[in-house]
Amino acid sequence: MMAKKIIVIGGSAAGPKAAARARRMDENAEITIFQKSPDLSMASCGYPYFVGGFFDDRNKLLCTPTGAVRDPKFYWNAKGILAKVNTEVTKIDIKNKKIEFKDLTSGEQGSQEYDKLIITTGATANMPPIPGTNLNGITTLQSMQDADYLRKIRDEGKIKKAVVIGGGLIGIETLEALHLAGIELTMIELLPQLLTFLDWKMAKLVENYLKTKANVITKNGVAEFLGKDGKLSGVKLQNGTEIPCELAVVAIGVKPNVKLAKEAGLKIGALGGILVDEHMQTSTSDVYAAGDCCEIKNIITGNSVLAPYGDLANLEGRVAGENVIKGNVATFPGTQQTGICKLFDYGIGITGLSESKAKEAGMDFEKVVNASPDKPGFMDGKLLITKLLAEKTTGKILGAQCLGPGDVSKQLAIWATAIKGGLTVDDMVNADFPYAPPFSLAIDHSIASAHILQNKMHGIFNGISSLELKEKLDNKEDLFILDVRGADEYEQTRLGIGETLIPIGMLRKRLNELPEDKNKEIITYCKISLRGYEAAVLLQAHGYTNVKVLEGGVAAWPFEKEK
Amino acid sequence: MMAKKIIVIGGSAAGPKAAARARRMDENAEITIFQKSPDLSMASCGYPYFVGGFFDDRNKLLCTPTGAVRDPKFYWNAKGILAKVNTEVTKIDIKNKKIEFKDLTSGEQGSQEYDKLIITTGATANMPPIPGTNLNGITTLQSMQDADYLRKIRDEGKIKKAVVIGGGLIGIETLEALHLAGIELTMIELLPQLLTFLDWKMAKLVENYLKTKANVITKNGVAEFLGKDGKLSGVKLQNGTEIPCELAVVAIGVKPNVKLAKEAGLKIGALGGILVDEHMQTSTSDVYAAGDCCEIKNIITGNSVLAPYGDLANLEGRVAGENVIKGNVATFPGTQQTGICKLFDYGIGITGLSESKAKEAGMDFEKVVNASPDKPGFMDGKLLITKLLAEKTTGKILGAQCLGPGDVSKQLAIWATAIKGGLTVDDMVNADFPYAPPFSLAIDHSIASAHILQNKMHGIFNGISSLELKEKLDNKEDLFILDVRGADEYEQTRLGIGETLIPIGMLRKRLNELPEDKNKEIITYCKISLRGYEAAVLLQAHGYTNVKVLEGGVAAWPFEKEK
Known part of the structure; x- marks a missing residue:
């Protein structure tokens, strides 16, 4: 039997995992990874921590746990996998089962046949379509080169002010990294909240915390990058505000890299990712895909989603790598978008x-x-x-x-x-x-x-969220608000929303201070609303019919407090 | 309707939780906790950390998160629960639905009726039936008073040598606490391993680690406590060895406190705990039990077990507290013995x-x-x-x-x-x-x-445990043992079991160094056996039929290594 020829396009996370899994399934297969960039199997989720100075040796992002750099030599010697770096695949020829490629160093072109192909081309960071994006001082944090660029800025210590555009995961992590580099930061988010995978209130609690470290602007996008002599000097927001800065990191999400797949005639989903089934097989047999370039299924809703996470890329790559050797025996069930x-x-x-x-x-x-x-x-x-x-x-x-x-x-x-x-x-x-x-x-x-x-x-706990309570307050509804914390806690912080303080230990004795109208709406709370819950039970037992507990109490209150 | 009368016997973990839950279910119930000791709702799992100096204020073991001491006044004011401390229940009269009690301070006796009774009498630390247990310097770590005693020893800093008898959870935690107090320690365990809830090899890895901090003796019990002038001066082991020490902490397990329940005619299980059903109801209606005094079900095997853990006590108490008010609506499914x-x-x-x-x-x-x-x-x-x-x-x-x-x-x-x-x-x-x-x-x-x-x-990974390999080595079986780590790793530590070193990156080129007999048993490994696994796959592809990977590699090898 001829050795099976496996080609993997992309050498970041899903690709190397797929190749390694295929190798373990079949020692005799000929496995080639084509990688456009110079590095292989980069721990790209670690970039912010390299930039932030959690460690100093960039090679740690490219090493096995025992310190071997995962370069082409390592892949060949340890795994028998041929890794061609600085090599771009320019075409997938489905009919003839081959790919065309170009060596980006020498300019040389070539083609190579496959029995099974795995596409792991990843995703590219989005750039806003606004003036000035070609100025020096604007970057993403998506490649090893981006990480090196930002780390150098940290080490040089010259830049004083930066903005991070986009309050998603990467934006948040980048902001921390640059803050640790001693840079004054402003986070700019177009939407009304940071971290849109969270609900508004939870994101607001993050924003409140972030504001203790950096400026935060929401509901306002960047309209223009401002510059002088080719260098970034600031950003202009959609509302006209100008923010001076020497560095801007753009982190407004990623787009799946599907050009090759699309041109080859593979089906692309409505969200822009390569369509795959539960075996990570594309619309064409013999071609699989894995990682950030794919759409996968949310296992709760059954809907297709883009889920560009490093852990999923590895798991999907493992399934694809097994299936190209063994047939479609392995399945990837989908994501919970953790x-x-x-x-x-x-x-x-x-x-x-x-x-x-x-x-x-x-x-x-x-x-x-x-x-x-x-x-x-x-x-x-x-x-x-x-x-x-x-x-x-x-x-x-x-x-x-x-x-x-x-x-x-x-x-x-x-x-x-x-x-x-x-x-x-x-x-x-x-x-x-x-x-x-x-x-x-x-x-x-x-x-x-x-x-x-x-x-x-079970109807034992009648909760109200801080958002619902805020709405009632804004609508000036007639409420009796009862804080049952201790006087010392009340002195330190209070919500300042017209509440009455009766510490839980005194409540049984001071019930006469409660409203006479037993049907009046009462809101109880404490620091975390455990005592608030006990107070509500107590009031209900004394005939109050409309008592609600403020969920999460003072600790989870996202709005301003009195101090 | 008359207020329901609830009596809870025991005020440590399960009891206060049951009482609090019952209160939340029924504001009008009359709830009384009888507690023999002076303290209530002690965070008893925290004793070792108080002794070890993780914190200094003993009241933290008795406080709510906001700093209120959970004493009878707190229970009355905040929860409307009457807590009688220093009060021992001496009899449960099932027929007349009442209990008899004795005030341990005044000596006064009394009785009180109940509609529902919850028994949460806990467990008592075992003492070995050997001479000398009445000497000063011998203690358990089960009560607040034990904790105070050991903390005083830490603070005084006079004691130089101590033994901990029993290598279970409490013994391990106590040993750490006393080590942090600067005391030289010996752990003495009668059985062949510490922490018998683990398998031997895992326990052996713990023992190896513990030996870097203390002396460890297994397969040897204490035969006698030795003393002078009423004070502990050492222990004599079953093999005759004498170990000088001024302090001995006994941690050889606990026995459920079931005397009251037994005398009242409640059914006791084969393991010595009160029998309860999934509602935490005993063999008699209107009487419930929860916590360390009960037998509960292991949900995997279905067998009854004793599981004296603080978290389960709370969960069981919650179920009992709900059921005494609402009827048997809540269930406790059992334990996984986590x-x-x-x-x-x-x-x-x-x-x-x-x-x-x-x-x-x-x-x-x-x-x-x-x-x-x-x-x-x-x-x-x-x-x-x-x-x-x-x-x-x-x-x-x-x-x-x-x-x-x-x-x-x-x-x-x-x-x-x-x-x-x-x-x-x-x-x-x-x-x-x-x-x-x-x-x-x-x-x-x-x-x-x-x-x-x-x-x-799936038969892809053919593993062998370190124990199985050790047995083969002891039987002098004919093996080829292959370490595929790097030469530098090999220099630092090696198993020293006749292995051959061929780093994984060289294995494809040095296959000629492998045995000619393709059916010979080969064991591969590395630091954690990922490279060991890759080596095994490689050898199998080259016709070797009997290749096994040493699971967990050097990192999980429990026996002596060469350094």
Whole structure:
């Protein structure tokens, strides 16, 4: 039997993973990776941390855990894979099962036949279609070269002011990196919120935190890059404001690289990605695709989505690499669109559906916000704010957003697994998680979130979100607002929305200070609304018919507070 | 309607939780907690961290997150719960639905009627039945008073040598605490391994690590406490060895406190705990029990177990507290016996079944060991060693053990949720977890563990455990052992078991150094056995028929190494 010829176009994440998996499935296959850039298998998600100075050796982004640089020599010696770098594939010829390529160093052209082809061409960072984009000082953070450029800026320490355009994951991570480089920063976001994968309120809490580190402008795009002598000197916003800066990092999302695939006649989806089935096979047999260039399925809604995440690229590449050798035995079920980022002391992320996505998908859901620590106070526990969604009819977990200085990663991993397992709120209220004080509270934050949501779904806990309360306040509805914290807590911070303070320990004795009208709407809260919940139960027992608990209490209040 | 009368016997974890839940279900119920000790709702799992100096204020163990001490006044004012401390319940009269009690301060006796009773009497630390237990300097770490005693020893700094008797969770945590107090320690364990919830090899890795901090003696119990003038001066082991010490902490497990329940005629299980159903109801209606005094169900095997964990006590208490008010609407499904502890830089834990427990239960399972980091090297990733078990026929995850300096808590939480959701290895290979370099590798350690186990179940990966290899070595079987790490890695540490070094990058060129007999048994490995796996695939492709990969490689080798 002839050795199988496998070609992989693209050598960043999905490509090398697919090639390595194919190699492990078939030692005799001839496997070639074509890579346009000079580097291979770059840990591109690590760029912001190289720029931010978390480590100094750029080779760490290109190395195996034991320190071997993943260059063509490594691929040939360790894996028997031929990696052609600085080589651009210019055409896919489906009919004749070959590709054409050009060596970008020598200019030489050539062609090579394949039995199976894997397209992992990734995505390209978007640039706004505005004047001035050719000025020096404007960059993205998508390539190793971008990372080197920004790292040099850090090391030289000359630049004083920069803007980051786009408040998504990459924008947030880049802002942190440049802030750590001592640069004064402004974040500019066209939409009304940062991190659009979160619901507005959760994103607002991130924005409030970010404002302690940088200027933040939302609902305002960049209209023009301003410059002098070919060098960036500032940006002009759509509302006319000018912001002086010597550096602008553009992070307004990515577009799948599908030119080759499109020209070859492969089907492209409505979102602009290559269409693949659950085997990562394209519309043409013998051609597979994986990574940021593809559209994949959201496993909750069944809809196609673009999900340009490094972890998914690897998993998709693994499936494609197995299938080109073994036939379509491996499947990739799709994504829950789990995402996380670090922003200084905060972790911020989501798995599954946000409220707005659940609405879009026509889901009937219940939701709750839980603000509480990840660990006991005596072990220096940190606050976490979780927003949890479950389907009303089945109780199935639909999505979880989590943020704060606490252990966000564990919380999201729990909910990601719960969603994958089709677990319900009732299942999660008695989850058996690893408990010891260095790691969690006796009732883990995730279980506490499930408890509150279960109470809400059982009608025991009548919650109101901060957004709903704000709307009532703006509409000047007639409310009695009851803060049941201690006087000392009230002295430190208060919402300042016309509330009355009665500490929970005095409430039973001071019920006479409550409204006479037992049908009046009462809102109770405390720091995290556990005492607020106890107060509501107490008032209900004393005949009040319309008592609501402000979910997440003072800790999750996204609007201005009095101090 | 008359107010419902609820009595709770026991005020540590399950009791206060049950009382608080009952209060939230019914503001009008009369709820009384009887507590023998002076303290209420102690964070008893936090004792080792108070002793170890992680914090100094003992009140933190008794406080709400906002700093209110949970004393009888707090319970009355904030929750409307009457808490009688220093009060021992001496009898439960099932027929007349009342209890008798004695005030331990005044000596006064009394009785009180109940409509519903909740027994949360906890467990008592075992003491070995040997001479000398009445000497000064012998303690357990189970009560607030024990914690105060050991903390005083830390603060005084007079004691130089101590032994910890029993290598379970509490023993391990206590050893860390006393080590941090500057005391020279010896751990003494009667059984052949520490932490018997782990399999032998995993426990051996813990022991190897612990030996860098303290003396460790296994397979040897304490035969006698030695003393002078009423003060402990040493312990004598069963083999005659004497170890001088001024302090001995006994941590050889706990026994459920069931005397009251037994005398009242409630059914006690074969393991010595109070029998309860899924509603936490005992054999008598109107009487519930929760926490360490109960037997509960292992949800994987269906067997009854004792699971004296603080988190379960809270969850069980919550169910009992709801059911005494609402009737049996809430259920507690049982435990996966998830446990975790911190030992200096290590996290160590398990969820679900160990290999030995799975064998006992007659399960047909496959298993694998994965040693790999939790995060990228450039983000200072730390090693994790996971042992994962899945049912052969269904692929369902049965159990996971994890240890190391990496993020063990997240790994165990993932597997605990996966077991709860009935997820299989095939489900977990494409899990969508929160990925960014500060939090995980692109392919999370848990997913990598699933990948290796899937490869093994599909016959792609032929693994051998270090124990199996050791047995072959001891039997002097004819093996070719191949280390495919780099020469520099080999210089630093090697197994020293007659291995041949051929770095993976040279293997394709140096195949001639392999045995001529293609049927000879070959064992390959590297640091974590990823390159070892690639080597095995390579050799198999070159006709070798009996190649096995040493699972977890050098990192998970529990026996002595050459340095």
